[in-house]
Amino acid sequence: MSLDPAIPERIGDTGVLRWPGTWRVYVATRSEEIKADTERALTLREEAGQLLSVGEGIGTHLARAESYARGRHGIRRWLTGHAIEGAWSNVNSATVMLYGVLPTAELCGRGPEVSAIGRAYLPGDDPRLVHLQARLSAGDLQERDRPLMQSVLRAAYTAQAMETGRVRNFRNLLLGWVIMLALIVLGVMIVGAVWPNAIPMCGNQSVIRTQGLMPAQICPTGGLAPSSGDVPLVALIGMLGAALATAASISTRSELSTRYSLAVVQNLLKAPAGVATAVLGLLILNSGFVPGFSGLGSQPAILVWAMAFGYGQQIVTRFVDQRADSLLVAASPLTPATNTRTR
Template identity: 35%
Template sequence: MATSVAARGSPWARTRRRLEAGLRPRPPRSPWRARAKTRLAYLEVQLKREEARPPSADRKALLRGMESHLEKARAAAEETFGWRRLWSGSTAQEGVWSNLRSADVLLLQLVSDQEAAGRASEVMALVKRHLGRDDPQRVRLAQRIRSIVSGELVPTDRELLVRALDSAYVALDAELARVRSLRNILWTATFVVLLGVAGLAVYGWFFPQSLSLCFAPKLGPGGGTAVDIVCPSKEFRGLPAGTVPSSRADSRDILTVEVAGLAGAAFTVIASLRHIRGTSTPYMLPLASAVLKFPTGALSAFLGVLLIRGAFVPGLSDLDSRSQVLAWAAVFGAAQHLVTRLVDDRAQMTLSEVGKPTESVVDPENAAVMEATVYGNGQQTRRGQGKEAAVEQPAGSPPR
């Protein structure tokens, strides 16, 4: 009974019931799901084509494994997560793409030798993007790529291609894991700083005098008998000379300063948008880096005004008006960029390390693929000083 209930509630069962009822499947809820389903449909077609070929014990096991990975990928793509959707998107993405990549590795073991040779350039490109220059599998594949692309496969070449592709996908997963880890750190830091900012505002609301941000800039019009007191939310003129500035602190002072700092931080976020580049990674790391600036700006505004209040900055201990207090709060809120720009640089560096291509424009691995591709068009290779280069063979001359 429990099994039938689970089957009725599975994504496959829901999709099947909608199709049987003549209803169209729901459109993907996000762009990455649309891309994943497109790739899933392609691999399902390849699976059906391989199932039509003569079976063997090994092929049956590979086909079952590929079908299992595709089913898991579809289930992850169709999962709604309910109220957990906000923080479960990363789990769904990793579940979908890891299963699709595993299915692709199994597909490479199923295709014919001609198709495997045709995919050799694709595998070499992935290996170059995700494996180091000294990786043994990359070195071995670079040694064999010329023969593989030309169709001269030996029994071990298929396994070499499969292992190299699997290692490249594992390295890609590790690169994305680093992006996800930094994204989680940034969101956690944002939440912690936001809690601190909110805690300061609540504390200032109930105990405004203990964290006073009020100033007594100068004597009032009564000479030595009156003073002016300036607070972030109010101004007091002509008070008795013995009035302590903290006695006029308001419960909204800290909150007002934090709002001004938030506005200053928003300005720096807008200004920094010109440095943000689009990314194909699924974790929106630039967004997490930008959101961190807002609570950090509010916190830096409070600390900056507090430092002025304590005469830490020479010449800025006597602010004359509420407008000056808020202006300096906005300036300190924008000044958080001096610190958070280091976070921006780290985020961009982490993104640039995902699939970073080989630094050199032309290298022996590219030359090997190009040579094997154009050799039949009247070109040959020559070796010189440890480098390989393609040279055109004169028409009518015998091959050397």
């Protein structure tokens, strides 16, 4: 029996590589494996005629997965995950159905794979998983265990979809915050450039001013009065500090394997956050709000403090990083599931 879908291109052809996205390659590869296993299983099973409808169902799911993998999808489907979730949902459904046609002799060999998938997404005390592991320990998986294996797979794939959905929603939330914060800091920079006195970045030199040795204030651009370049320069130095913090975090971060990546959006958030902390930090220092701090006495001191505050955005964004890490751990197949699901 052939499971080739009634469409002009096979999923292994360059059609799936026409648009970017490594998930398309993974879907293509997994679909070809399922198709080959199904055709082989139907050839070996004596009751292949009775399983014809199952084989047709598998072929339908693979054709749908291929359609998602070969298509070009806009920003709306990227945000909602319509394409990638549609493709993997059909691949997973085909996988579950595959276990209904595999020869009985292969069930013991496939059992550990099903158990591993279950442990990745189901709690350790899940009754289906516990029962399957008991059957595996006995080394006696039989025909009557097919529904159990399919049940574990179905539950694991459902839990996986929920966890990856949380990662996707968090990514979209972060992206929204990046855009909003970027617009806010852009507005601050425009206001500072048009009305320099509205957002004063200049140090007051209150200590040495009393001795009459230097002017009353010094500004980030080196002038003695606020100028249109003060706030943009502080913003640039703040972004430099944020970039250094990002480089430091990248060197210690290990990206887990999931359908969605949060690293890019996490790093994008640090740039406008660095601008915000640099501008706000200098305003606080120059306001006299900090006890014992008498002012910024030189242009280098102002710029160094701006960089330090830009780097210090890590204090705020680390909470975002911690939340992202917890979601990625829950969604990754490489980490075991816990009894308490991530919310």
